[in-house]
Amino acid sequence: MDFEAVIREMTLEEKASLCTGRDFWHTNAVERLNIHPVMMCDGPHGLRKQVDDSDHLGIHESNKAVCFPTSSALASSFDRELLREIGHTLGNECRAENIGILLGPGINIKRSPLCGRNFEFFSEDPYVTAELASAYVEGLQSRGVACCVKHFLAYNQETDRMTVDVKVDQRTLREVYMPGFESTVIDAKAQTIMCSYNKVNGTYLSENDGLLTGILRDSWGFSGFVVTDWGAVKDRVVGLRAGLELNMPGGNPLDSESIIRAVENGVLDENVLDRAIRRFLSVYCFIEKNDKTSTVFDFDADHNKSLNAAIECAVLLKNDRKLLPLRKTEKVVFVGDFARNPRYQGNGSSYVNPYLVVSALDAAADMSSVSFVCGYDSSRDDDDPVLLEQAKQAAVAAGTAVIFAGLPGKYESEGYDRKDLALPHNQNRLIEELCSVQPNTVVVLHNGSCVTMPWVDKVPAILEMYLGGEAVGAASVSLLFGDRVPGGKLAESFPHKLSDNPSFLNFPGHNNAVEYREGVYVGYRYYDTKKMDVLFPFGHGLSYTEFLYENIQLSSSRLTDVDTLGVKVDITNIGDFTAKEVVQLYVKPISGKVPRPEHELRGFDKVQLQPGGKKTVTFNLGRRAFSYYNEGLRDWHVETGDYEIQVGSSSRDIRLRAIAHIMSTVTIPLVVTPFTAIGEILKTEKGSSLLGQLVQMSGTADKQDNNAMGEASEEVSIQTGLQMPLQSLVAFGRISPAIMESIITNMNA
Numbered sequence: 243m244d245f246e247a248v249i250r251e252m253t254l255e256e257k258a259s260l261c262t263g264r265d266f267w268h269t270n271a272v273e274r275l276n277i278h279p280v281m282m283c284d285g286p287h288g289l290r291k292q293v294d295d296s297d298h299l300g301i302h303e304s305n306k307a308v309c310f311p312t313s314s315a316l317a318s319s320f321d322r323e324l325l326r327e328i329g330h331t332l333g334n335e336c337r338a339e340n341i342g343i344l345l346g347p348g349i350n351i352k353r354s355p356l357c358g359r360n361f362e363f364f365s366e367d368p369y370v371t372a373e374l375a376s377a378y379v380e381g382l383q384s385r386g387v388a389c390c391v392k393h394f395l396a397y398n399q400e401t402d403r404m405t406v407d408v409k410v411d412q413r414t415l416r417e418v419y420m421p422g423f424e425s426t427v428i429d430a431k432a433q434t435i436m437c438s439y440n441k442v443n444g445t446y447l448s449e450n451d452g453l454l455t456g457i458l459r460d461s462w463g464f465s466g467f468v469v470t471d472w473g474a475v476k477d478r479v480v481g482l483r484a485g486l487e488l489n490m491p492g493g494n495p496l497d498s499e500s501i502i503r504a505v506e507n508g509v510l511d512e513n514v515l516d517r518a519i520r521r522f523l524s525v526y527c528f529i530e531k532n533d534k535t536s537t538v539f540d541f542d543a544d545h546n547k548s549l550n551a552a553i554e555c556a557v558l559l560k561n562d563r564k565l566l567p568l569r570k571t572e573k574v575v576f577v578g579d580f581a582r583n584p585r586y587q588g589n590g591s592s593y594v595n596p597y598l599v600v601s602a603l604d605a606a607a608d609m610s611s612v613s614f615v616c617g618y619d620s621s622r623d624d625d626d627p628v629l630l631e632q633a634k635q636a637a638v639a640a641g642t643a644v645i646f647a648g649l650p651g652k653y654e655s656e657g658y659d660r661k662d663l664a665l666p667h668n669q670n671r672l673i674e675e676l677c678s679v680q681p682n683t684v685v686v687l688h689n690g691s692c693v694t695m696p697w698v699d700k701v702p703a704i705l706e707m708y709l710g711g712e713a714v715g716a717a718s719v720s721l722l723f724g725d726r727v728p729g730g731k732l733a734e735s736f737p738h739k740l741s742d743n744p745s746f747l748n749f750p751g752h753n754n755a756v757e758y759r760e761g762v763y764v765g766y767r768y769y770d771t772k773k774m775d776v777l778f779p780f781g782h783g784l785s786y787t788e789f790l791y792e793n794i795q796l797s798s799s800r801l802t803d804v805d806t807l808g809v810k811v812d813i814t815n816i817g818d819f820t821a822k823e824v825v826q827l828y829v830k831p832i833s834g835k836v837p838r839p840e841h842e843l844r845g846f847d848k849v850q851l852q853p854g855g856k857k858t859v860t861f862n863l864g865r866r867a868f869s870y871y872n873e874g875l876r877d878w879h880v881e882t883g884d885y886e887i888q889v890g891s892s893s894r895d896i897r898l899r900a901i902a903h904i905m906s907t908v909t910i911p912l913v914v915t916p917f918t919a920i921g922e923i924l925k926t927e928k929g930s931s932l933l934g935q936l937v938q939m940s941g942t943a944d945k946q947d948n949n950a951m952g953e954a955s956e957e958v959s960i961q962t963g964l965q966m967p968l969q970s971l972v973a974f975g976r977i978s979p980a981i982m983e984s985i986i987t988n989m990n991a
Contacts, residue, residue, distance in 0.1 A: 263492020266296035286346025288594035300593030315708035317364035317733035329381025338539035349422035361690025365733035366765030372425035379430035386532025392436035401750035416871035454485030552710035552717035558728035562702035567724030578646035579620040590656025601715035637680040648688030729822030731783035744768040767839035781892035787817025791897035803880035815851035833883035914989040921964030
């Protein structure tokens, strides 16, 4: 399509119409120019196609579709190929349903475990988020379906989500909250971006020129269009000028009229409108170039893919005495309402009308050794003495009790945040009581985000299934009885208590504003830097086998920041099961002046090994692996110094270490003022030459003064002198104001 020719043919009214939706799920059309409506629907873990009553909160029913594990579960797979396959599968389903744009994935960072929508987001870590989201986008768009990555930007709570002002510094935005979006735009070529409801530093995202144009377009080269979250637009003309192309939902003629009036009155340059149409048409052509008529929605095949995904995502949190896997011949009692009615997805706009839900009881129906008791009522929080007593008796009679527990749907949802991290009281009570009568107790968890576990020391085995999709019950049984081996790892830290979380004092904010005072110290970046004990650390996950890490090799021990560092390690399966291990690489700055987290994840690879099998895992680390965002430079910067390369099984289980010295090719100039510390000036070659003698005189004077007091040491005197501003040399009469100005001029030349 010749965009410019089409735009020249369009009337002002037709241009304005393409900047708003036709109805709840469709874009407008210009049929005389062969521009047809495009339908979009919610995702990202299954299609929520609505053909009758429509909404953006999952209230009205949608067409049947396969429900895959939610993003919180998928992130625990640490498996790029799995995410690419799921994206590809959803792309096929979209084509079969004539869906042109899938709204998802949600790639917001898990700043607080209280966010009610955390089940829709991947991780507390930006690197995991970026890698997995990009794989998903690539898979989906390989089928000619446009991916709408959301919610740009700093959307991390449901409380006041439509109006809250997020106060956050640029370094934190760049290092924590932007990398997922950056990668999906630059690497995966995401076609569309959804802007969030909230403000960032005083400006609504729907009107934020600095983010929608300055970052998305100018810095990252995004060429698609930006669509509002449903109802996020404030001033339509201001938004269009800032880089907001499509307003949804549609159906309101006032939206187009406001654009038309603004152009006619000279308030809006028609070139800005043409720019928006050009971006819209680029996405439209991407979608329309693929024939959708020949694709079939294979429900059974996709259900099996959902089952495999749920297995890959499961995390074995604890397995004392190697209680798992269970023997199929032993007497086992399944306890808990979730064993027959599993919680497998979250509530809100991502709610899928499932094709086939398989519970653990369904999956174990042919196993005569498995029995069931309810144990608790998932619709209530308080105890039911009758159900509790029945569960205790059944647990005593069995060889092993498996409790299916977790968070009911009302505990976490789009639209509101969680109040705490606790399971319902009746579930905690059930677990405590069964542990007191049955030492072989297993807990299987169904939850969208982390929970506290007051009983953790009493339960020998815990299997985290998250919200594992419609086949989560079959996946649980397969893992419990050893048909498959858990290989997932936590993509978020589990703290002992809510108050341990770094955002605790600043969530969800007040007076319609929230301050991200923890800065870059989100999740394990905070816990590991503070050396704080956690319930389960980031990256944690056990297996039914053991893996040996050995022989770390670096391609070089000294290199510059424009070089690539190669890292190799050998991994051997020294156990009895064929299994997968997620090998994790962290980078720790050893020297440097800039405060940084203890270490940061910079690489991971999921490998499968048979018993006795060995594999060499290779990582390649570029400049960004060692960088922090320097606000003064407005760019990423590597400090010259030593960096420890850490390889291990979690952020707290580092098995191998090696040191690399990285030399920066960029020197940050020191801008000297009268208030610059003498020590900072002395660190430069020019400053040392200019001030050496003067500082020595100042240090001597300080020493004489302090000796007169009879207390301070020579070291304290020197440190005091180094911390003094240049101006103090004038104040103490060591140099004249003219000499100080000469020093400043020479230093800044």
